[in-house]
Amino acid sequence: xxxxxxxxxxxxxxxxxxxxxxxxxxxxxxxxxxxxxxxxxxxxxxxxxxxxxxxxxxxxxxxxxxxxxxxxxxxxxxxxxxxxxxxxxxxxxxxxxxxxxxxxxxxxxxxxxxxxxxxxxxxxxxxxxxxxxxxxxxxxxxxxxxxxxxxxxxxxxxxxxxxxxxxxxxxxxxxxxxxxxxxxxxxxxxxxxxxxx
Amino acid sequence: xxxxxxxxxxxxxxxxxxxxxxxxxxxxxxxxxxxxxxxxxxxxxxxxxxxxxxxxxxxxxxxxxxxxxxxxxxxxxxxxxxxxxxxxxxxxxxxxxxxxxxxxxxxxxxxxxxxxxxxxxxxxxxxxxxxxxxxxxxxxxxxxxxxxxxxxxxxxxxxxxxxxxxxxxxxxxxxxxxxxxxxxxxxxxxxxxxxxxxxxxxxxxxxxxxxxxxxxxxxxxxxxxxxxxxxxxxxxxxxxxxxxxxxxxxxxxxxxxxxxxxxxxxxxxxxxxxxxxxxxxxxxxxxxxxxxxxxxxxxxxxxxxxxxxxxxxxxxxxxxxxxxxxxxxxxxxxxxxxxxxxxxxxxxxxxxxxxxxxxxxxxxxxxxxxxxxxxxxxxxxxxxxxxxxxxxxxxxxxxxxxxxxxxxxxxxxxxxxxxxxxxxxxxxxxxxxxxxxxxxxxxxxxxxxxxxxxxxxxxxxxxxxxxxxxxxxxxxxxxxxxxxxxxxxxxxxxxxxxxxxxxxxxxxxxxxxxxxxxxxxxxxxxxxxxxxxxxxxxxxxxxxxxxxxxxxxxxxxxxxxxxxxxxxxxxxxxxxxxxxxxxxxxxxxxxxxxxxxxxxxxxxxxxxxxxx
Numbered sequence: 001x002x003x004x005x006x007x008x009x010x011x012x013x014x015x016x017x018x019x020x021x022x023x024x025x026x027x028x029x030x031x032x033x034x035x036x037x038x039x040x041x042x043x044x045x046x047x048x049x050x051x052x053x054x055x056x057x058x059x060x061x062x063x064x065x066x067x068x069x070x071x072x073x074x075x076x077x078x079x080x081x082x083x084x085x086x087x088x089x090x091x092x093x094x095x096x097x098x099x100x101x102x103x104x105x106x107x108x109x110x111x112x113x114x115x116x117x118x119x120x121x122x123x124x125x126x127x128x129x130x131x132x133x134x135x136x137x138x139x140x141x142x143x144x145x146x147x148x149x150x151x152x153x154x155x156x157x158x159x160x161x162x163x164x165x166x167x168x169x170x171x172x173x174x175x176x177x178x179x180x181x182x183x184x185x186x187x188x189x190x191x192x193x194x195x196x197x
Numbered sequence: 198x199x200x201x202x203x204x205x206x207x208x209x210x211x212x213x214x215x216x217x218x219x220x221x222x223x224x225x226x227x228x229x230x231x232x233x234x235x236x237x238x239x240x241x242x243x244x245x246x247x248x249x250x251x252x253x254x255x256x257x258x259x260x261x262x263x264x265x266x267x268x269x270x271x272x273x274x275x276x277x278x279x280x281x282x283x284x285x286x287x288x289x290x291x292x293x294x295x296x297x298x299x300x301x302x303x304x305x306x307x308x309x310x311x312x313x314x315x316x317x318x319x320x321x322x323x324x325x326x327x328x329x330x331x332x333x334x335x336x337x338x339x340x341x342x343x344x345x346x347x348x349x350x351x352x353x354x355x356x357x358x359x360x361x362x363x364x365x366x367x368x369x370x371x372x373x374x375x376x377x378x379x380x381x382x383x384x385x386x387x388x389x390x391x392x393x394x395x396x397x398x399x400x401x402x403x404x405x406x407x408x409x410x411x412x413x414x415x416x417x418x419x420x421x422x423x424x425x426x427x428x429x430x431x432x433x434x435x436x437x438x439x440x441x442x443x444x445x446x447x448x449x450x451x452x453x454x455x456x457x458x459x460x461x462x463x464x465x466x467x468x469x470x471x472x473x474x475x476x477x478x479x480x481x482x483x484x485x486x487x488x489x490x491x492x493x494x495x496x497x498x499x500x501x502x503x504x505x506x507x508x509x510x511x512x513x514x515x516x517x518x519x520x521x522x523x524x525x526x527x528x529x530x531x532x533x534x535x536x537x538x539x540x541x542x543x544x545x546x547x548x549x550x551x552x553x554x555x556x557x558x559x560x561x562x563x564x565x566x567x568x569x570x571x572x573x574x575x576x577x578x579x580x581x582x583x584x585x586x587x588x589x590x591x592x593x594x595x596x597x598x599x600x601x602x603x604x605x606x607x608x609x610x611x612x613x614x615x616x617x618x619x620x621x622x623x624x625x626x627x628x629x630x631x632x633x634x635x636x637x638x639x640x641x642x643x644x645x646x647x648x649x650x651x652x653x654x655x656x657x658x659x660x661x662x663x664x665x666x667x668x669x670x671x672x673x674x675x676x677x678x679x680x681x682x683x684x685x686x687x688x689x690x691x692x693x694x695x696x697x698x699x700x701x702x703x704x705x706x707x708x709x710x711x712x713x714x715x716x717x718x719x720x721x722x723x724x725x726x727x728x729x730x731x732x733x734x735x736x737x738x739x740x741x742x743x744x745x746x747x748x749x750x751x752x753x754x755x756x757x758x759x760x761x762x763x764x765x766x767x768x769x770x771x772x773x774x775x776x777x778x779x780x781x782x783x784x785x786x787x788x789x790x791x792x793x794x795x796x797x798x799x800x801x802x803x804x805x806x807x808x809x
Contacts, residue, residue, distance in 0.1 A: 090301070109239040136239075148239040149246065154409060163246050 004157070005169030006176070013180030022180040029179060031082075033075040040072050062104040069096045084175030091168025098145035098162065107136035107146035112160045115152040211368040215313060218361070222316025225323035230289040237290075245287075247408050249295035251275050251415050256299055258422035263432040267384045269392075271418045276322055277354060277396035281347065282403050284336045285326035292318050317361045325354040338404045339397060351393045373466060444494065445501035448516035453524055456514050457578045460528055464571050471571035472535035474525040475585040476504075479563045479597040481521040487556050497521055499551055500564070507542055524585075532570035532602045539566050539600045547598070563598035565589060570602070587659065604658070615662055618713070619644075622670045629676070633683040636672050639756055644669040646752045653796050654748075664745045667720025671749060674704025674721060698733050701725055724749045729783045739786075747786040751777065751793050754784070770801060 014022045031037075047064055073096065076089040099106050113121050113135070124135045136143050147160045237245065252272045259270035272295075279288035296315045300308070334346030359381060367374040395418065402410030440452035448456075457473070464471040478484075478500060485493035497517075504515045504523060514526040527535050547561045554562050567588025569581050584603040592601035606614070629637035647668035651661040675683065678700055682693050689697065704721035708714045723737065723746040730738030732750075742750075758773040768776065774794050781790040 111238075111240050112243070143239055144237070144242040146239070149243050166246070166250070 002169070002172070005172035008169075009173040009176030010180070012173070013176045016177070017181040021182055025179050032078045036071070036075050040068055043068055065104045066100065069099075082175065083178040084171040084173070087171025087174060088168050089171070091164040091166070091171060094145050094164030094167060095162055096164075098142050098164070101141040102134075102146075105134045106132055106162065107140045107143060108133050108160055109136050109143070109146060109148040112148050112150040115150040115158055116160060214364065214368045215309065218320070219312055219316045222319035226289055226293075226319040229285040229323050229326065230293075231286070233286040234290045234293070241287075243408075244283075245290055245294055247411055248275060248279055248291045249298060251411055252291060252295040253298045253302070254415060255418060255422070256295070257302070258419055258426070260422045260425040261429045262384050262388055262425070263429055264436075265380055265384055266429070266433075267381060269385055269388050271392055271395065271422060273354065273358070273389075274392045274396040274399055274418070276318070277325070277351060277393065278399035278403055280322060280326045280329060280350060281334070281339070281396070281400045282336060285323060288322050288326065289319060292322060313365070317358075317365075320361065321354055321357045324357055325350045328353040339400045347397060351396065355389065355393065371467065442517040445498055445517050447501050447504065447523070448514060450516065450518055453514065453516035453518065453526065454578065456526060457581070460514075460526055461571060461575070461578060461581070463528070465573060469529050470531040472527040472530045472532050472568055473571070473581050473585045474527065474535055474539055474566050474568045474600075475518065475582075475589045476500075476523040476525065476539075476564045476566045477589055477593070478521040479559065479565055479593075480557050484553065484556065488553055492553065496551065496562075499549075500546065500562075503546060503549065504542075507545065511538075532568050532605075535568050535570070536600050536602055539568065543598065543600060559598050565592040565597050566600040567592055568600065568602045584659075611658060618662070618666055619669065621713070622666060622673075625673060625676075626669070632680055633675065635760070635762070636675055636683070639760065640669055640672055642756050642760075643671065643749070643752050646756065647749070649800075650748060650752065650793065650796060653792065656745075660745065663716055663720070664749070666714070667717045667745070668749055668752065670704070670708065670714065670717055671721050671724050671753065672700065672704070673707055674700030674702065676707075677703040698725070701734055719743055719746055720749055724753055726750065727784045728786050732784075744786075744789070748789050748793070751785050751790055754780075755793065755797070770797060774798070 017025075044065075047068070069092070073089060073092060076085055076092060079085040080089065095106070108124060110121075113124060124133060133147065136146055140146065145162060145164060147162045147165075149161050149163065149166070150159075151161060152158045234245070252275045255272040255275060256270050259268045261268050276288055276292065279291050292315070296311065296318070300311045303311075329346050329350035332343075332346035332349040334343050334350065339347075359378065363374060363378045363381060366377050395414075399411070399414050402414050404410075406413070440448055442449040460471055463469070478496065481493065481496070484496060500523070501515075501517065504525070508515050508525065512528055514524075516524050516526075518524045525535075525539070527538070530538065543564060543566070547559075547563055549562060551562050554560070557563065567585045567590065569584035569588060571581060575581050575584075588601045588603035588605075591606065592599045595601070626637055626640055629640070644665060647665045651664050656664060675697075678697060682689065682696060685693070701722050701724065705718045708718045708721055722734065723742050726732035726735065726737045726742045726746070727750075728739060728742075728747065730736050755773055755777060758768045758776060759770060761767045774797065777785065777790050777794060781787040
């Protein structure tokens with residue numbers, strides 16, 4: 001789901017701001033602690049792998065997940081002055097919240113999952129394979145923050161997302177707009193200053 | 198003191214209003230919603246997200262409508278569609294979620310404004326739902342049998358929305374309730390009506406195509422909002438260009454005139470004070486002559502920048518009135534505050550460095566300023582401008598680099614100024630001693646009549662000054678008429694008569710030469726006009742001739758009739774009065790004639806007594 005916001009943001013941003021401007025701006029892109037994101041992602045995969053292999057590790061994987069998320073949230077917080085990042089922070093936090101209160105996993109609603117491949121639904125139902133997701137039931141806490149929003153035709157991709165995902169993607173979209181679209185007011189102010197001096 | 202009281206009353210009123218709205222809103226919310234969202238299933242939550250997301254997006258895309266810039270967002274169509282399709286409880290949940298989101302997004306807005314907004318919407322949604330249900334509307338698809346219910350719901354929504362918001366502005370910004378309502382309706386009604394119709398369209402889309410229908414609707418309305426936004430930005434841009442002076446970036450003369458009218462109207466209705474200051478750079482011509490126009494323009498821009506910087510934080514309208522003259526329109530400033538402000542500004546200018554400032558007689562940049570305060574008996578904006586101009590002229594006369602408030606010179610000073618002016622004019626009249634003694638004496642007599650008459654008419658000091666000095670100077674143009682014609686004993690030939698008539702025009706031109714007696718020109722030029730329009734030089738008629746000029750005509754003629762001349766019959770005062778009455782309505786203003794006659798008659802016994 002992260003890609004949707006990026007793709008949409010890039011397309012609209014480049015169309016609005018023009019390719020030349022967008023590409024130069026893209027080259028000079030700076031995010032505080034930006035290098036940590038791929039590292040955190042990598043860490044998550046490692047944890048997944050270890051989770052599968054050793055049961056001893058699985059016992060404290062929950063804490064580990066929380067630590068990774070908190071680190072991610074902290075880096076986002078560092079960037080909070082950049083437009084869009086508060087949205088990303090809010091979205092990630094909502095996802096983190098619902099996973100935290102449900103044992104580190106994302107609840108998926110059965111109604112929404114109907115749009116997905118039946119095979120995947122089957123896996124969710126039986127809980128045969130360990131994944132980041134689980135099927136929600138009446139015991140699930142904060143179900144309205146879980147993966148309950150089905151995306152399917154006419155939307156080009158079929159998936160189930162949470163409201164946190166949407167908020168996060170709005171943030172990504174806004175951030176890309178900020179990067180790729182020249183700010184008219186700022187430009188005008190600069191022009192006026194240049195004209196006066 | 199009374200201002201204090203009204204301020205407290207306003208404060209209480211606004212608090213009461215906020216309290217009442219919030220309590221009603223929250224009460225209705227609880228009554229209709231009852232926390233229904235606790236039991237929502239996940240698909241219902243998806244709907245809540247979708248609809249509140251739509252409402253938030255549309256709120257963010259609020260656009261403004263020309264000319265006043267009233268904001269309008271299409272979020273109302275979402276709420277209305279919610280009411281029609283899902284009912285009040287669900288609509289209020291959508292409102293709650295979207296309000297929470299907007300609260301988080303627009304953190305700059307103070308929290309209680311969010312609360313008021315939420316409460317107002319709660320009231321509107323609850324009332325519209327109630328009306329809709331009462332008129333037989335059922336939640337669900339759009340049914341053509343229920344049109345009256347839809348119409349009723351929308352009408353209540355619209356009316357309540359307009360009323361509550363107008364009252365909000367009335368309470369908080371002290372605006373005229375009726376004017377606000379009128380303004381809102383005039384500008385937004387068509388756009389608002391389309392919101393209502395869009396709500397019905399959204400009902401169809403929601404019911405048949407669910408989220409996809411909503412997405413389509415959202416696309417359409419966002420694009421529309423965007424287009425409107427662009428249009429408004431363009432409108433503002435062009436408006437800005439039309440209202441600004443190109444060189445300085447200040448407002449221009451025509452914008453100033455417009456705002457002056459507007460502000461005077463506002464002051465009249467609210468009773469708040471309003472001051473107008475006119476600023477003129479001292480010895481600008483000297484600077485221009487010395488350094489050339491390019492540098493002179495630089496000086497104008499320099500002062501304009503200073504004005505922008507110093508007045509930017511205040512609610513003032515700074516405009517370039519023309520040339521090196523600027524105006525400051527200062528709402529809610531009385532003349533004393535305005536004088537303090539301008540004196541500070543003047544000192545700031547004195548202390549700023551500018552290339553070539555040493556050539557000024559003061560040794561620094563300076564301006565003179567005249568301030569006029571608005572009073573309710575000023576009806577025409579040009580009167581206020583005139584007063585500020587007079588005060589500016591006075592400030593210049595006192596040696597420049599100073600601020601003067603109109604009418605603030607002491608009585609003694611006024612008297613001294615006046616006698617100075619009288620002496621100046623008499624100096625010029627002295628030439629008549631050689632040329633035409635009669636005109637000299639006549640001018641002085643008319644002057645004395647005018648002094649008396651201005652008491653009778655109880656003129657204000659400015660009019661009195663103009664009227665009496667005008668009377669003294671009115672025949673100055675006769676200086677141009679050759680000695681031979683002025684003193685000719687025989688009847689004048691038609692050509693000579695034409696020449697005599699020219700004295701009014703020559704006199705006017707003489708007065709216009711200097712700044713000092715410019716305002717006396719109408720008395721010189723128009724004292725031979727007749728009430729019936731058969732006079733000269735223009736043939737003006739009735740009210741076209743200023744009132745005091747009509748009075749001067751009467752005095753002038755009366756004096757001519759009653760003056761003794763050798764070898765000519767002189768009319769007695771009684772005969773002259775008969776003659777005046779005979780010509781009242783044709784040559785003279787009848788009303789003023791009676792006034793003058795009663796003055797003469799009241800004077801008559803006194804002089805006879807004195808003679809005895």
